[in-house]
Amino acid sequence: MFQRRKRRSGFTLLELIIVIIVIGILASIALPRYIRIAEKGRAAEAKNILSAIRSAQMRYAAQYARYATAVANLDLNLPSAKYFTYVTTCATVTDLSSTTACLATATRLTTPVAENPNMGAYTLNISMGGLLSGSTTGLTVL
Template identity: 35%
Template sequence: MKSDLKVKYLQFLLGKKKDSNEGFTLIELLVVVIIIGVLAAIALPNFLNQTAKAKQAEAKTTMSQVNNAQALHRNTNNDFAGDMSTLALGLPTVTANYTYNVIGGDDTAGIKATAANSAMKGYRGGNAFFKDGNSNSVIATVACEADVAGTGDPDYPDLDTTQTTLETAAACGTNFKSVK
């Protein structure tokens, strides 16, 4: 390419100015809004599910602490505590997420966590003191999570002191599964 042609071409490119009225068209903006809407529709349910799981962790932790305290109380006092205050854990019976009810007596104890809103699952747990097949004293402990979310009363687990195995002395029952 001749040098004067190169110079003229560069002058042409440098002299070309953008139109000051350029911008996004309505169609381009509409496409962007639709894409953001689709992404939000996908992400929002996942976000809400994760917040419910975080709130449910409160119930699992409380239930575990109460079950452990009940087993310790039974070993120390030869009976289970009848309420949360007797366990002296300093845990509330009502929080923003759950309402906790504790029962206990001679050989069984139970806890239930009723969800405050329908996005969270209910929980129930308990302890049963029994004699195994070798006549050894054993405390069976169970923690159960509802299969579906809801604010229904989870009731107490199936506790049977006449059984001789851990699995049958304390069981979750129907519509609940064991949690670790």
């Protein structure tokens, strides 16, 4: 008579393809969101360091009656630059009441070490009055 076939356990090719498609869809949704959130964290770190540079500039101005022309002149130990470079640009004025005479700027690195070079270079600035500004991308990230 007829011999019964043994039923094999396992997944069919169709089931595997469906699972791969579902995982691909979930990854395509989650990955850009993760990259955006990670970049927000890096930008927040830059914002904190800019605030520290601003505070150090204010201390420097109180002591020497002028702003420092380089970050190295400040009483500040900055971490090694992994995601941003930090500079301060100050006009040679003695009027310390001008809140825009000096800006501290963080510029996003685009090297492969920066973990997400595809984000592109953007800048964040802080004035001595505490006003945060920057490029469109930088302000969008914040």
